[in-house]
Amino acid sequence: MNTSGLGMTNVQLQYQLLTPAADAANTGTQRQDFAAITTTTAKPATQHAPQQQDETSKQQQAFLTQLMDQMLANRIGLDKQKLDEIKAKIEEAQAEKAALQQQPQSPQRDGQIVAIDAKLNKLDKALQGLLEQAHRNREEHEREKNSLKAVQQYQLTAQADKPTLLL
Structure with a gap:
């Protein structure tokens, strides 16, 4: 992965590409919450449930946003x-x-x-x-990863070239 020219706009664009997945997960949770609210029979509970659902949804969205930011930052070594x-x-x-x-x-x-x-x-x-x-940091990590892969590949080919002696 070539990350030359990494700027704040690139970071924001990468984050925006990842957010639809978080929205899809949040939509599923909202559907479950809505199903739970509609199955309740008590009137007072259903009146307070949508407000609680809104607060819960906002908290979940804030948590998911913070989590995505942190994951993206970790991914690019920020x-x-x-x-x-x-x-x-x-x-x-x-x-x-x-x-x-x-x-x-x-x-x-x-x-x-x-x-x-x-x-x-x-x-x-x-x-x-x-x-x-x-x-x-990201380039250094990629170099280490590539060198480790090269060493492992060399070791595999070196082992394959050795003749095995069966007795």
Whole structure:
């Protein structure tokens, strides 16, 4: 697998390709929940059940999304915690910049915006560095895997070439 040019958009696209499977599993669970709700005979329980089902479905969806994110990150060798930290810092800086842009124009405000832009650039570089590290980790893992396969294949062919002596 060649993963050159691995970027955040590629990660997001890979995640989006994997999410329909999670939606299909969630749909099956929702059908089972719906069947259980419709078979209950008590009126008060059925009135509260759809609300509980909505909460349960939301919790399940959030869990599945988090699980898929983690699986994808592990698959490409990405440190998910660092990625989440960097994303949170980027969001904070963007919110701070948006709040500053709402204020009246002044030299102090402009200086703060420039400082936030520099911070955003630094965070963007950190994010790119993290993605590049994930790319290097993935390539290293693939090289190890390929070399292990080559050694095993060599051992199998070496054993096949040895004459066996039957007594």
